[in-house]
Amino acid sequence: MVNGHMETASVPSGLTLLEFLRDRLYLTGTKEGCGIGECGACTVLLDEKPVTACLVLAVEADGCTVETVEGEAADGQLSVLQRAFVETGAVQCGFCTPGMIMSARGLLRRDPNPSDNEIVEAMAGNLCRCTGYAAILEAVRLAAVAVAAQRAAGPLTGETVGSQPAAETLMGETGTERRRFLRGAESTRKDGRR
Amino acid sequence: MLGRFDYQRPSTLPEAGRLLAGNDGPAAVLAGGTDLLVDIRGRRHDPRILVDIKRIDALRRLDVDSAGALTIGAAVPLNEIIERAAIRRTLPGLVQAAESIATYQLRNRATAVGNLCNASPAADMAPILLALGADLMAWSPHGERTMPLSSLFVGVKKTCLAADEIATELRILAPEPGLRSGFLKQQRLRGHDLAVSSAAGTYAPSTGVLRLAVGSCAPTPLLLEPIEVGRSSKAVVEEKAVRAVQAAMRPISDTRASADYRRAVLPVLVKRLVADLLAEGGAP
Amino acid sequence: MTRELRVVGTSVLRDDAIDKVTGAARYTTDLAFPGMLHAAILTSPHASARIVHVDLEAARAVPGVRAVLAGSDLDVRLGLYLRDKRILARDVVRYQGEPVAAVAADTLDAAREACRRIRVEYDELPAVFDPRDAMAADAPLVHPDLASYDHMRGVFFPKPGTNVAHHQKIRKGDVRASLAAADVRIEASFYNPPVQHVPMETHASIAQALPESRVEIWTSSQSPYTVRHLLSACLGLPHAAIRVHVPYVGGGFGGKAGLGLEPLATVLSRAAGGRPVLVTATREQEFNTTPSRQGLHSTIKIGATRDGRITALEATYVWDAGAYADYGVNVGRAAAYSGAGPYAIDHCSIDSYVVYTNKVYGTAYRGFGHLEVLWGIERAMDQMARKLGLDPAEFRRRNLLKEGATTITGELFTAGHGKPVECLDAVAKAIDWGRPSGAPSAPHKVRGKGIAMLHKAPAMPTYTSCAAVIKLDEDGAADVLVSGVDYGQGTYTVLRQIAAEELGLPIGKVHLTWDCDTALTPYDWQTVASRFSYMGGNAVIEAAADCLRQLTAVAAQALGVAPETIVCQDEVAFPAAEPDRAISYKDLALGYTFPNGNAIGGPIIGHGRFIATGLTHLDPETGQGRPAQFWTYGAHAVEIEVDTETGEIEILHIATAVDAGKVLNPLSCTGQVIGGVVQGLGSTLLEGFQFDDKGRLLNPSFVDYKIPTAKDLPRRMTPIFLENPQSGGPYGARGVAEHPMISVPSAIGNALADALGIDYTVLPLSPERVLLGIQKREKTP
Known part of the structure; x- marks a missing residue:
């Protein structure tokens, strides 16, 4: 099963899961960054666990469930996690982002309320050269808190809310969480003076 | 593609043994693959057949008995060891070593036994398992043997295992009280x-x-x-x-x-x- | 300047992020065309060798192979400022990792298999790896034919018969006499190793050769028009014969600024009968084959008066260009005119030599030489302060550029330049500079604080220009077209904000086309040098004004009033005195239709442009002139804790101040600072190429070339923005993208000296280097 669809294929033994997803299923959201499991850009969930698809043979995934970034948004609506990435500024060039999303998804599924250390541990296998990570860690924290807040608030419609990444919603719910990984970050000064 | 090789996924050790002993050229045991597949990609290793041992039930055991003796099957990924509460309690050093290996994603694939059989001087599981006096079980069509882990390593990236031999599990005796x-x-x-x-x-x-x-x-x-x-x-x-x-x-x-x-x-x-x-x- | 801003200055979210979090964003390697072939590259195992023979026959025999090329098939030279390079090495190889042959095949596996079957016979030649050795009279010449190469004249000065690709001189005052007369002198030498950009997306290009020598290209590049221009020069084609598309780009940091794999993809496609060909650098090739940041050896002498005024600075910079000049010569030039730091110094002499060696070649990398020279300068400033017995911040405060001072190239420093002193004061305050650190967390640890200044101006031709087009849609929304590339830095969002601000549109009704296309999007030189928001922003302001002129003219005619009376805001145009007669943009965007059916106007398309003004070439002998459209100043202050038994450094706090002029988007600017600081930590603590004695790169992979991970963040990061307006900048803004990375090593090096009393001069400050330094001191009484 790939993103909920049964896929049947005959593949050469040497084909990686990454190649299968990208070249056979055209799920190009999953990226190749190094091919040796060091960068995390190809992170997908294999039976709900994050793995680097470049170091899994496609045949090894026979009979397993595979989830990729393409399965994260439901009906064209961003998940809370995806919105959190957009709203915190966790996305720059975006090449590491699909892998980051899947690492975060794996974490939040096994622990919807992770500690800061658990967030770092879960995300540290994904390299990013643009953002300096702080916003990404914030995004995962924000997503966890926002989902918890929604659960507490009442009936849930999955984890999906809204179609527009409106800055107010997630941030508003979690104002104090916003800068957890950027302790001390000062607000922008407008006047040029302290 | 990583390379040209056959892939087999036996469900029993004898079946795996037959595949390894086959005459179709060099074979390799595939567990987590986080070292093997990297070596194949880099063409430092060019096996003709990969024998995936992850579906052999006997190798998926991770047992802690009531006295604290531990058995770690060759197909058990590191994260299973790390997440087992009983092990965290009794052998924190083992968990610290496992947690120091690679990334969370790779630890969902990489195995303790694989880390040892790769025989890197830098294998992170080796020192703690040596200190714990772990034994390694190996199976081949000719029989089963138990060896002290220290005898596994014979040189850089070299083990004493024979070509048709499969490291099956690690055994660690129940720790002394308060170890x-x-x-x-x-x-x-x-x-x-x-x-x-x-x-x-x-x-x-x-x-x-x-x-x-x-x-x-x-x-x-x-x-x-x-x-x-x-x-x-x-x-x-x-x-x-x-x-x-x-x-x-x-x-x-x-x-x-x-x-x-x-x-x-x-x-x-x-x-x-x-x-x-x-x-x-x-x-x- | 009292205008109320609605959109500019707010944290508008990036709309590209939606494509990126869903996996919908298409990067070059995600594209596929019918019949597309895949290419593999065979690289040289030797750093310097004659190619005696290349046998391609076995490669051609591999099933699925469509084209096999070696350097002998291609007699063209390429280069950015100096045409010294081949698409594939011809006759000789000049670095280990240099492309020697390439294959295009139906599958990547077939292409790789074919590459393995190519037999190349080499005859090894003498090689030179240290640029200082390469300057010796008897050094092997990397380019014996240097005299015959075309180069940009009047700007770069290669020295035929040597390995010097460029020598930049800066001469101001009488440095020799001033140094001799100085009360206090210091001299120090420093080294930065070559490093890699490490964009998460490696280089990738697709080319399709078309009839009549035309070619269409899709590429992971920062500079579609420069790719087109250089390819046109290299292949002798008119510009219109080359069409370059740039889809989403997965990071560049300068490494994708010039010509990359596009020429190779082009010649392979041609050889394969016009099938599209995708060439992707493997991660190993990204390290070993595509260009890096140059290494630098610096020697710095400073003279000062006893009361702490710098009177003279003399510096020699020897850049390790590697095998080809690429951007390296311009790095050597730009870093020279910035090469004394942001200080007012009356007597200055700088010699910056860009020197060929037999190593992977250098190019632009975020900061463009400034991280490297300021590693030396800002460390030397601390040494001088110590020798004078002055607080390093106070010493800098006395010498920083202030209104009325002149730079080392003779440029007058004005109020419109920003305020370096305020940057210094802001970071000093943020880390409680002057107060001792708290107690270390363990007995074997020590703490220290350090401070360092930074500055940089865009290094670009004096005539650099760009354009923007805004077209209004049927619904009155605006589409902005530009050819600068947003490869992560967020400029497109800023340009949307500017267009929305100027046009009176809500941000949701301003769109920006992501796929740059030289056939459709208007000219921009390159996306480098932190100049896109500044130049592109000004062009968008002008394009918006053009749209408004057209809107106003149609609205005025429709309403029968004078154009001067028309006000455009909130998506409507109306006479100032009669707001109730408003016509919506929607009813003007394609032309206005009167009730009787008569129509006027037509589709509104605005055009804006910007060209650098007032810049001059630098005098070849003195370096005097005006090289910079604007300067951005900043400072870092850090507090660190060092484990004296393992050598590990932990960053407890790093504060970064940048005088942005105007923060156009706080979220994006903060992202640039945090990202830049962490990238700077890589250069400081981890990164550097290692070569063996044959010039072979030993760490071309993530196993042994480490970049910071989420576990490697400082405990605390404090970005601070000052807003002293830039004259000529859009809303007073200046560029801030590269700057946060510059001087991170210097600040940490200074903190290390504070903590340990040891002056480290070589990067990276790895645990190993730090610990061995401590041990060495312990052994030397």
């Missing part, structure tokens, strides 16, 4: 890295024996002679341990570190480890 264990690793950064140097140890207050092993400082991981702590002061034991390590280590210079740095930093790790293990009320 303390620990693992320290020097890396180039806090993120995932191979060890520049590593040290692991156990200390059993009930017997007063300190066992130490070190990695990345010789062609194979090294188990040192046990140290009888007795009534010696912490400083004396630290000194003894450091001298033992200095006598045993034969570090090289490579891209990760110079021999000089390894020579400088390994005694620091050992000293800190011993201090932790001997500390009053130190973590069990």
Whole structure:
């Protein structure tokens, strides 16, 4: 099963899961960054666990469930996690982002309320050269808190809310969480003076 | 594609043994694949057949018995060890070593036995398992054998396993009551890295024996002679341990570190480890 | 300047992020065309060798192979400022990792298999690896034919018969006499190793050769028009014969600024009969084959008066260009005119030599030489302060550029330049500079604080220009077209904000086309040098004004009033005195239709442009002139804790102040600072190429070339923005993208000296280097 669809294929033994997803299923959201499991850009969930698809043979995934970034948004609506990435500024060039999303998804599924250390541990296998990570860690924290807040608030419609990444919603719910990984970050000064 | 090879996924050891012994060229055992597939991609290894042992039920055991004896099957990924509460409680050193390996994603694939069979001098699971006196079980069509882990390593990336032999599980005897264990690793950064140097140890207050092993400082991981702590002061034991390590280590210079740095930093790790293990009320 | 801003200055979210979090964003390697072939590259195992023979026959025999090329098939030279390079090495190889042959095949596996079957016979030649050795009279010449190469004249000065690709001189005052007369002198030498950009997306290009020598290209590039221009020069084609598309780009940091794999993809496609060909650098090739940041050896002498005024600075910079000049010569030039730091110095002499060696070649990398020279300068400033017995911040405060001072190239420093002193004061305050650190967390640890200044101006031709087009849609929304590339830095969002601000549109009704296309999107030189928001922003302001002129003219005619009376805001145009007669943009965007059916106007398309003004070439002998459109100043202050037994450094706090002029988007600017600081930590603590004695790169992979991970963040990061307006900048803004990375090593090096009393001069400050330094000091009484 790939993103909920049964896929049947005959593949050469040497084909990686990454190649299968990208070249056979055209799920190009999953990226190749190094091919040796060091960068995390190809992170997908294999039976709900994050793995680097470049170091899994496609045949090894026979009979397993595979989830990729393409399965994260439901009906064209961003998940809370995806919105959190957009709203915190966790996305720059975006090449590491699909892998980051899947690492975060794996974490939040096994622990919807992770500690800061658990967030770092879960995300540290994904390299990013643009953002300096702080916003990404914030995004995962924000997503966890926002989902918890929604659960507490009442009936849930999955984890999906809204179609527009409106800055107010997630941030508003979690104002104090916003800068957890950027302790001390000062607000922008407008006047040029302290 | 990573390469041209056949892939087989046996469900029993005899079936795996037949595949490994087949005459279609060199075969390799595939567990987590996090070393093997990288080597194949880099063309340092070119097997004709990969024998995936992950569906052999017997190799998926991760058991802790009531006394605390531990069995780790060859197909058990590191994260299963890390997440097992009983192991976290009784053998924190083993968990620390496992957690120091690669990334969360890779630990969902990489296995403890695979880390050992790759036989890198920097294998992070080796020192702690050596210190714990682990035995390795190996199976081949000719029979099963048990060996002390220390006999597995014969050189850089070389083990004593025969071509048709499969390392099946690690066995660790029930720890002495109150056994303390620990693992320290020097890396180039806090993120995932191979060890520049590593040290692991156990200390059993009930017997007063300190066992130490070190990695990345010789062609194979090294188990040192046990140290009888007795009534010696912490400083004396630290000194003894450091001298033992200095006598045993034969570090090289490579891209990760110079021999000089390894020579400088390994005694620091050992000293800190011993201090932790001997500390009053130190973590069990 | 009292205008109320609605959109500019707010944290508008990036709309590209939606494509990126869903996996919908298409990067070059995600594209596929019918019949597309895949290419593999065979690289040289030697750093310097004659190619005696290349046998391609076995490669051609591999099933699925469509084209096999070696250097002998291609007699063209390429280069950015100096045409010294081949698409594939011809006759000789000049670095280990240099492309020697390439294959295009139906599958990547077939292409790789074919590459393995190519037999190349080499005859090894003498090689030179240290640029200082390469300057010796008897050094092997990397380019014996240097005299015959075309180069940009009047700007770069290669020295035929040597390995010097460029020598930049800066001469101001009488440095020799001033140094001799100085009360206090210091001299120090420093080194930065070559490093890699490490964009998460490696280089990738697709080319399709078309009839009549035309070619269409899709590429992971920062500079579509520069790719087109250089390819046109290299292949002798008119510009219109080359069409370059740039889809989403997965990071560049300067490494994708010039010509990359596009020429190779082009010639392979041609050889394969016009099938599209995708060439992707493997991660190993990204390290070993595509260009890096140059290494630098610096020697710096400073003279000062006893009361702490710098009177003279003399510096020699020897850049390790590697085998080809690429951007390296311009790095050597730009870093020279910035090469004394942001200080007012009356007597200055700088010699910056860009020197060929037999190593992977250098190019632009975020900061463009400034991280490297300021590693030396800002460390030397601390040494001088110490020798004078002055607080390093106070010493800098006395010498920083202030209104009325002149730079080392003779440029007058004005109020419109920003305020370096305020940057210094802001970071000093943020880390409680002057107060001792708290107690270290363990007995074997020590703490220290350090401070360092930074500055940089865009290094670009004096005539650099760009354009923007805004077209209004049927619904009155605006589409902005530009050819600068947003490869992560967020400029497109800023340009949307500017267009929305100027046009009176809500941000949701301003769109920006992501796929740059030289056939459709208007000219921009390159996306480098932190100049896109500044130049592109000004062009968008002008394009918006053009749209408004057209809207106003149609609205005025429709309403029968004078154009001067028309006000455009909130998506409507109306006479100032009669707001109730408003016509919506929607009813003007394609032309206005009167009730009787008569129509006027037509589709509104605005055009804006910007060209650098007032810049001059630098005098070849003195370096005097005006090289910079604007300067951005900043400072870092850090507090660190060092483990004296392992050599590890932990960053407890790093504060970064940048005088942005105007923060156009706080979220984006903060992202640039945090990202830049962490990238700077890589250069400081981890990164550097290692070569063996044959010039082979030893760490071309993530196993042994480490970049910071999420576990390697400082405990605390404090970005601070000052807003002293830039004259000529859009809303007073200046560029801030590269700057946060510059001087991170210097600040940490200074903190290390504070903590340990040891002056480290070589990067990276790895645990190994730090610990061995401590041990060495302990051994030397």
